[in-house]
Amino acid sequence: MSYVATILILIGSIFSALAALGILRFPDLYTRLHAAAKAGPLGAGLILLGAGAASGDLLTFLRCLFGLVFLIFVSPVSAHLLARAALKSGDAPVNTTSINEYRDSK
Amino acid sequence: MIEIAANIAFAILGLGLLATVVRVILGPTLADRILGLDTLTTLGIGLIAVFAVRSGFYLYVDIAVALALLGFISTVAFARYLLSRGSP
Numbered sequence: 001m002s003y004v005a006t007i008l009i010l011i012g013s014i015f016s017a018l019a020a021l022g023i024l025r026f027p028d029l030y031t032r033l034h035a036a037a038k039a040g041p042l043g044a045g046l047i048l049l050g051a052g053a054a055s056g057d058l059l060t061f062l063r064c065l066f067g068l069v070f071l072i073f074v075s076p077v078s079a080h081l082l083a084r085a086a087l088k089s090g091d092a093p094v095n096t097t098s099i100n101e102y103r104d105s106k
Numbered sequence: 107m108i109e110i111a112a113n114i115a116f117a118i119l120g121l122g123l124l125a126t127v128v129r130v131i132l133g134p135t136l137a138d139r140i141l142g143l144d145t146l147t148t149l150g151i152g153l154i155a156v157f158a159v160r161s162g163f164y165l166y167v168d169i170a171v172a173l174a175l176l177g178f179i180s181t182v183a184f185a186r187y188l189l190s191r192g193s194p
Binding site for chain 1: 107108111112114115118119121122123125126128129135137138140141142144145148149151152155156158159164167168170171174175178181182184185186188189191
């Protein structure tokens with residue numbers, strides 16, 4: 001169980017760092033959101049699952065599982081809400097973005 | 107062995123926090139800064155979970171879950187503010 005927890009924690013922290021790298025390097029908000037929305041369920045969620053596996057306690061594992069399920073439900077909602085708010089307040093995508101259905105439907 | 111993995115995870119998450127703080131400072135628009143703060147909260151959840159493993163106090167997992175809830179609420183509030191503010 002300790003090996004599983006170690007691997008889960010390392011994979012989760014690497015996913016979190018890659019999401020932060022994407023936030024630093026991508027050209028505009030919408031591509032950055034694409035990287036950041038994965039940091040919740042994959043990065044923090046896998047670390048939580050690893051912590052639950054490391055504890056060896058069923059109740060702690062269930063709480064970690066609840067945190068993971070909550071992150072899976074919540075992360076797309078907040079990313080969609082932020083993208084919609086930015087698009088409505090006139091934050092233009094980068095020039096190489098070819099599809100913008102919100103602009104075309106107006 | 108899991109202590110070494112926790113230390114490595116601390117280092118990796120610290121680098122991620124540093125990159126996100128740079129984006130929050132640089133971020134050209136308000137939405138970029140909101141995104142950066144949301145990601146800071148997410149990285150904080152991971153950091154607290156790793157700290158729970160490192161110290162052996164698994165009560166910290168509850169704090170991580172509560173921080174996830176708080177981060178979602180704050181992002182929704184900031185997005186509503188961005189919507190109500192309109193175009194600058």
